[in-house]
Amino acid sequence: MAEITYLEALRQGLREEMARDERVFILGEDVGLYGGAFKVTEGLMQQFGEGRVIDTPISEAAIVGAAAGAAHMGMRPVAEMQFIDFISCAYDMLTNYVATARYRAGLATPLVVRGPCGGYVRGGPFHSQNVEAAFFHTPGLKIVYPATVADAKGLIKSAIRDEDPVIYLEHKWLYRRIKAELPDGADVLTPIGEARLARAGDALSIVTYGATVWKALEAADLLAQQDGLSVEVLDLRTLVPMDDAAIMRSVRKTNKVLIVHEDTRTGGLAGEIAARINEQAFEWLDGPIMRVTAHDVPLPYAPALEDFVLPQTEDIVKAARWLAKY
Amino acid sequence: MTSRTAPPIPAPPPREAPPIPAGLTRGQLLEIYRYLRLTRILEERLVALYKQSKVIGGLFRSLGQEGESVASAYALERGSHKDFLSPLIRNLGSMLVMGAQPIQILRQYMAKATSPTGGRELNVHFGDLERGYLGQISHLGDMIPVLAGIALTFKLRGERRVALVYIGDGGTSTGTFHEGLNFAAVQRVPLVVIGEYNHWAYSTPPEKQFAVPHLADRVRGYGVPASTVDGNDVLAVYAETKGAVERARGGGGVQFIEVKTYRRKGHAEHDDQSYVPAGESERWARENDPIDRYVVQVLDNEWAQAGELEEIDARVRAEVDTATDACVNDPAPRPESALPSVYADPPAASLHWYRSL
Numbered sequence: 045m046a047e048i049t050y051l052e053a054l055r056q057g058l059r060e061e062m063a064r065d066e067r068v069f070i071l072g073e074d075v076g077l078y079g080g081a082f083k084v085t086e087g088l089m090q091q092f093g094e095g096r097v098i099d100t101p102i103s104e105a106a107i108v109g110a111a112a113g114a115a116h117m118g119m120r121p122v123a124e125m126q127f128i129d130f131i132s133c134a135y136d137m138l139t140n141y142v143a144t145a146r147y148r149a150g151l152a153t154p155l156v157v158r159g160p161c162g163g164y165v166r167g168g169p170f171h172s173q174n175v176e177a178a179f180f181h182t183p184g185l186k187i188v189y190p191a192t193v194a195d196a197k198g199l200i201k202s203a204i205r206d207e208d209p210v211i212y213l214e215h216k217w218l219y220r221r222i223k224a225e226l227p228d229g230a231d232v233l234t235p236i237g238e239a240r241l242a243r244a245g246d247a248l249s250i251v252t253y254g255a256t257v258w259k260a261l262e263a264a265d266l267l268a269q270q271d272g273l274s275v276e277v278l279d280l281r282t283l284v285p286m287d288d289a290a291i292m293r294s295v296r297k298t299n300k301v302l303i304v305h306e307d308t309r310t311g312g313l314a315g316e317i318a319a320r321i322n323e324q325a326f327e328w329l330d331g332p333i334m335r336v337t338a339h340d341v342p343l344p345y346a347p348a349l350e351d352f353v354l355p356q357t358e359d360i361v362k363a364a365r366w367l368a369k370y
Numbered sequence: 371m372t373s374r375t376a377p378p379i380p381a382p383p384p385r386e387a388p389p390i391p392a393g394l395t396r397g398q399l400l401e402i403y404r405y406l407r408l409t410r411i412l413e414e415r416l417v418a419l420y421k422q423s424k425v426i427g428g429l430f431r432s433l434g435q436e437g438e439s440v441a442s443a444y445a446l447e448r449g450s451h452k453d454f455l456s457p458l459i460r461n462l463g464s465m466l467v468m469g470a471q472p473i474q475i476l477r478q479y480m481a482k483a484t485s486p487t488g489g490r491e492l493n494v495h496f497g498d499l500e501r502g503y504l505g506q507i508s509h510l511g512d513m514i515p516v517l518a519g520i521a522l523t524f525k526l527r528g529e530r531r532v533a534l535v536y537i538g539d540g541g542t543s544t545g546t547f548h549e550g551l552n553f554a555a556v557q558r559v560p561l562v563v564i565g566e567y568n569h570w571a572y573s574t575p576p577e578k579q580f581a582v583p584h585l586a587d588r589v590r591g592y593g594v595p596a597s598t599v600d601g602n603d604v605l606a607v608y609a610e611t612k613g614a615v616e617r618a619r620g621g622g623g624v625q626f627i628e629v630k631t632y633r634r635k636g637h638a639e640h641d642d643q644s645y646v647p648a649g650e651s652e653r654w655a656r657e658n659d660p661i662d663r664y665v666v667q668v669l670d671n672e673w674a675q676a677g678e679l680e681e682i683d684a685r686v687r688a689e690v691d692t693a694t695d696a697c698v699n700d701p702a703p704r705p706e707s708a709l710p711s712v713y714a715d716p717p718a719a720s721l722h723w724y725r726s727l
Contacts, residue, residue, distance in 0.1 A: 069526070095526050101556055106549035109515025110522055116499065117523040137546070140509050141516065147712050148491045149505050183712045183719065207714035285716060323723075 048226060050196045051219040055084055057200035057232070058122065062092050065120060068204055071098040071107055072124030081126050082160055082219060104133035108157060112142050112209075115155040120204055125159030128213060129173040142209045143184030156203045158212035161189075162255055162306055163338075163354050165217050168345035174254070174307035176283050179211055180316070187283040188236060189213040191257035193224035195281055198234030206236060215255045222258070237282050239290035245276035247368055248300035251291055251317060253280040256304045256355060263360035273368055283313060291317065292325045299330040300367050304360055309337040331370035336363045387672040392609040399673050400682065402444055402604065406661045408686045409436040409463040412472050415690050416479055420639055424698065426481040427492050432460035434634035435568055437660025438601040439463030439536075442564050442629070445611035446502075446534060453615070454502040454520055455534040456513045460566070460633065462494055464536070469501040470494075473693040482700040489703035510541035514550030514563070521559035532618045534562040534611075540571020542588055543579050551624065555592045558623035562614045565589070565626060566601070568633040573645040585628040594624045601629030602660040605667070632658070 048056065062068045069092075070085055076099040079086030089097035100107050104125060111121035125131045131138070138157065145151040163172035179185050186208050190196045196214065203210035226232055242257055243264050250260045257279045264275040278294050280287065295301055301321060303314040318333040336355045344350055390399060413431050420429045432439060439457070443464035446453035457464045462475065477485035478493055486496040497504040504520070506513050517535040524531040537547055542565060554561045565585035569575060580588060586596035595617075599610045607629055614625035632654040636643045643651070668674045710718040 098557075101549070101552055103515075103549035103553055105512075105546045106515040106518065106553035109512060109546065109550060110519030110553060113516040113519025113521075114523045114526075115519075116504070116516075117520055119523055119526070121519075136509055137512060137515065141507055141512050144507070146714065148487060148495070148507075149497055150487075150711070151497070151499075151504075152714070186713070285713075 046225070047223040048193065049220050050190075050193050050214075050222050051082065051084060053193045053197035053226060054200055054214060055086065055088075056226075057197040058085065059088060059091070061201055061204045062088065062096060065204075067118060068120040068122065069096040069098065069114075070122045070124065071100050071111060073100055073102055073126045075099060075124050080124060082216065085124065104130050105137045108134040108137040109141065111155045111157070112137070112145070112153050115153045115209075116145075116151055120154055122156045122158060122204060125157060127171050128159035128161040128175050129170050131157065131159060131175055131211075132178070135178065138179065138185065138209075138211075139182045143182045145184070146208070147184060152207060153209050154207050156200070156210050156212050158200070158203075158214060160216035160219070161213045162215040162217055163343050163350060164255060166345060166347060166350060167343075169342040172343045172350075174213075174305070176213060177307055177312050180283060180313060184209070185284060186210045186236060187213065188281065189215075189254045189283055190234070190281060191215070191218070191242075191254055191279050193222055194226060194232060195234045195240070197226060198232045199236070199281065201231075202233050202236050210236070213254065217255050218258070234281065237285045237287060239287035240279045240281050241276070241290070241294075242279040243275065243277040245274035246298055247273045247275055248302060248364060249276045249278060249294040249298045250302045250304055250360065250364065251278045251280065251294070252304040253283065254306055256306050259355065259357045260304055260360055262357045263364060266357070266361050267364055271365065271368070273364070275364060286317075286320075288320055288324065291321065295321055295325045296328045299328055300370070301329070301333045302336060302360070302363055302367055303333065304336045304355060306338055306354060308340050309335060310340050312337055331367055334363060334367055336360050390673055391605055392612060394605075394608070396673055399668055400678060402440060402608070403664065403668065403674070403679060404682050404686060405440045405444070405463055405467050406436050406604070406664060407683055408466055408472065408689070409440065410661060411686050411690050412466075412475060413462065415694060416476070417639065419476070419480065419694070419698075425479045427479075428638035428640065429479065430459040430493060430638050431635035432462050434654060434659065435460050435566065435601070435631050436463045437604040437664065438564070438566065438607045438629040438631055440467055441604045441607035442534065442611045442627075443467035445608055445615050446532065448502065450500055452502055453532045453534065454504070454517070456504045456506055456517050456536070457494060458506055458510075458536045458538060458541075458566070459494060460568070461536050465494055465503055468503040469498065470503065471693070472690055473697050476693055477697050477700060480698070480700075481702065482697060483703040483707070484697065484700045488707060509546070510538065511544030511546035511550070514547050515553060518550050518554035518557070518559055518561055521554065521561040522557055525557070525559050530619055532560045532562060532615050534564065534615070536564045536566060538571060539565070539567045539569070539576045539585060540574060540579055542585055551589060551594065552592050554624045555594050558621070560618040560621075561624045562611065562618050563589075563594075563624065563626045564611070565628040567628055567630045570633045570637070570646075572637040572641075586626065589626045592624075594626045596626040596628065598628040598630060601631030602658050602663060604660055604664045631660070
């Protein structure tokens, strides 16, 4: 067993599903011969041929629309957005066409739209976005957001096998930053809809997902060392359908909740999570539900600006200390 | 002077009907006529139901466009898992050709529990993947990429099937139309696009949609062969589409046919058409109705007798009567049936807490 990166785990998942199921094919910009802007699909065209790894024009609406048509006909398309920022160009196709298809017309549309998200990489306003809130609101789409190497693989495989359309959000800051050993030969599958307890604790709960899982774990280590605080970290992994039961289990255990996400605050997922806790576990709370998120600005480029806008480990530490004392 | 008698005039040989064009048989001509008449009579019935407030939402007519809808769909290979099309709101005729039943249309418009979408969607927004038609959504242009994906699947699987999709003159202004057409052209998928130049996008005329005279001019830049045909000449549309379908089937890539026609009713039944120049719609009705022209052509060429057409009219009227009687009193959907099947899993959306108080 060798250690592999988050990106390699994702590629492994794609390769295994393509080998397992001939209906699976990839389409997107520069995904074929070039292997994708981040090399996620490197080698797949050479292995599976041009009919299964299709280079497309710069046309996100056409990529998603064509994937939908193919999915209706029994294929299992995986559409790549070169950066997830460009998924907004396919917003109509995803929210109006794809998301409604089963409900309005009984149409199965088992497709995956995936792409690199997130900041901490000096990408500026158009190569750093988190888009989950834009799609979270639309019934009919599932959203997964792996934080670990195992889930990068396990969730792409589950997403491809799912009967519903899935948006798979992968964090580019994690691509080559984290490594882990995965079992050889075993079918690594992460069930859609199940959160993961990333760290157990009893003083307070941090509910988070994506890259900020790692910031939260780092903060929890510091709080344990410096304050003797035992912090629980819940990695949601799937955003739709959200694992309410896991969130409430943690709230009932620690009675205090800090919600952390990299996306901007207003209209972000933290608001919805807080509302669910309020409705389902109000009497278990010993303090206000608090948020640590990006500031409500487009993400700027300069390191000093980006670092200031995005939530940092230090922010989580300070917020958790404040909440622990409440 | 001797009188001479004129030579006797030879009796004319018995007149033979000219050959039926485009390889069609007499039986097929009558079948096309049946679909044309069914489209019009079914819509007339829907108007009556609309006036009785039995149609729940808007009513969208295809009056004046029945010819191109029926003829283009008729050029496809039809049956279980054969060719495929996606109609727009004024392509009722093409859906009927593909196998949609009048009772399904009536139930859809009246939002019955028994409708193909169980009351979830309106009018002609439904499909049947096996019979080969896929309901549109209201966002014009979106069906072009979707049908490009269906045609791509045919190509990837090596199936000799063709997809056909409609777009209106207004719809060709959307981004998805251009993205989808270009994608399909680059991939050389077996797709036929019917561009319906019907002179009105709601109230907007073509000169406010694009700065070229013909839809065909808009698409040639994508490397797509494009022709323009009289959309109210049923047999011309059939022949042109048949050729395009077979070229697409043979690996020739995307084909575009512009059909010049005229939308004689408003965008929907509520629309007073105040923007239409006086007399214009009436002139099209008088001089250029696709069904009238077809009847004249069929009778003048003696491909059918008037009595045969009248018999079809009577059968179609009876069919629409029977379908109406069979569904007009169908129940509305149960309210709770609004919750299931947003997803395959979970099977239903959850009921809000205050509904159980």
